[in-house]
Amino acid sequence: MDKQDVIIIGAGASGLMCAATAAYRGRKVLILDHANKAGKKILMSGGGRCNFTNMDAAPKHFLSDNPHFCISALRRYTPQDFVDLVDRHSLDYVEKAPGQLFCEHSAKDLLSILMTEVEWSGAQLQLNTHVQQIEYLSDGILVTTNQGQFECESLVVATGGLSIPTMGASGFGYELAEQVGHHVLPMRASLVPITLQPERKEQLSALSGIACEIRASAHNAQFEEPMLFTHRGVSGPAILQITNFWQPGEALQIHLAPNLTLESLNQARDQQAKKTIESVLANELPKRLVELMKTELPWLEQKLAQVSNEQLDSLIHYLSHFDIAPNGTEGYRTAEVTLGGVDTKEVSSKTFESQKQKGLYFIGEVLDVTGWLGGYNFQWAWSSGFAAGQYV
Template structure:
């Protein structure tokens, strides 16, 4: 049996970050992953260019049963810290909207950087090796993969959640956590398209149409693009709101955000001969304007319509109610809401409170960021926190 100081399960963003940090601080670390390549989800992120962080990272842009849990790790390893690492490797980058940072070249550069950081720390990486056994006794964790069994006083669960199963994602992290007595917050798909049914299927005719909206679910709201699909609704605004949406709840879409209250009545005075269809067509994609106008059933010119009818139309356009039948599931979800309960972990070290030496980081934990690089920043920050704690133990 081979002995290590730490075994990291998962060669993704959080796992590689943790291993590199611990390895460079003198710890003998092994990373094991059943995938044949490291960082497979990194490689497909951001359209292949990896949206590796967000300059607007603050704790309230993360969803968790404990909204304060992520604060410590995020404060101690910031987007600026990760950007310093990116620049140290000469990786060119650019900023898109809303603080999102991307590689100019390829997401492969981020994976190569993480592997180089691991190599600097002498980290061993075993790929294409399914794990067949994990147990604990006498203060050490034993992991069996293939024909080999290894042990260490520290074990890091960094295998992510079940989102994007075609990339090999599973609920392994939750099964392992439960085996060691840790509670798991029920996982569900997040950053995922929503499906529509019934009368709302009429919107299928708009498949491919996108427009800027404000999407709302409960108290959460996002102003970004929404996209109509054959299945329902997608686009950044919908992916964002899906994290907050619960099955059975409606969502509301403001198709004309930023309009002052009473704008239709004012337009009636300024352009009384304009029709509702023409008015909507000036602000929205033609097919969407026609569909909304048809459903509002307002014919004739603005002058023909009472102020009360215009006010009702304005209200509906500003909070068009949809009743999603569900989501497109983990197959289309970018991340997972829920996971290993933060109540079980130290927010400073990511170590399990009830089992010394056991750590959980990244998407495996009940911390989920907004779309736009936030989940990568959580992976880096939680990975660094655990790596430093392992090195200090």
């Protein structure tokens, strides 16, 4: 039987980081994954260019039932620490939005760096390996797989969440947690496109492929970023962000052209009385969207001088309460993350060891820690993987 110091289940972002960190400490590390390739979600993320961190990855950008849990790991392994790592490997990267770092060429370059670190550290990777049973012994943990049995002192669960099942996602990590008595908080797909009620979907289908700046609000959260109309509903950064806070059946406020105010419309009426109101809107919104609005507000064709105060009021209300008639989300099929997961109140924020089972560790997305869109979830993978790698 093959004896290891550490076995890590999952060759994703957190698992690879944990493996290299632990192996550099001199630990004998084996990574097991049921897939035929490591880091599949890394390769497909960010449109194939991987938004691998956010320089502003502060605790306020993470959701958890236990919001203080992420603080320690994020302090111990910062975005700059990860940038220093990829700089040592001469990765070309770009800042596409403030703080958001992407591979300049391909996510393959980033995965290559992680695999190189794993190789240099001496950690071993075994793919196409399905874990069948785990037994907790008095002096270790026995892992039975389709490729034989392995024994270890420390077992790290880095299996990720339920998002994108076509990439091999499953609920295996949650099952392992529940088997030893962990509480798993309710899960749902997040950072995910929103689907619409059939009638509204048909009305807005003509807008598929166009984007506009909006302010999306739900509960006490709001995001002012682009929204993209799709043939299934709406997507884009603002929509993905708000799904961390909004759930189907709840109120969702969409404000089109948030920079257009009653004051600016009145000013335009005073200074450009001969312009039509639709031409003013066309400076803020795509033409196709303005054309759709005219079917609901025919008077948009009028000149500003002819438009009443009541009509301007009604336009502002229309824009600030644009009704997309949300129906639900596209679910785990296209979700970037899984909200919820293993209750962090039962896991050490320092070592990431289970408080229910000695030698068992949880890192990454399987835990109830979810970041905003924009590289935060990858930073959580690096930080939690590094933190656990110091102790396993």
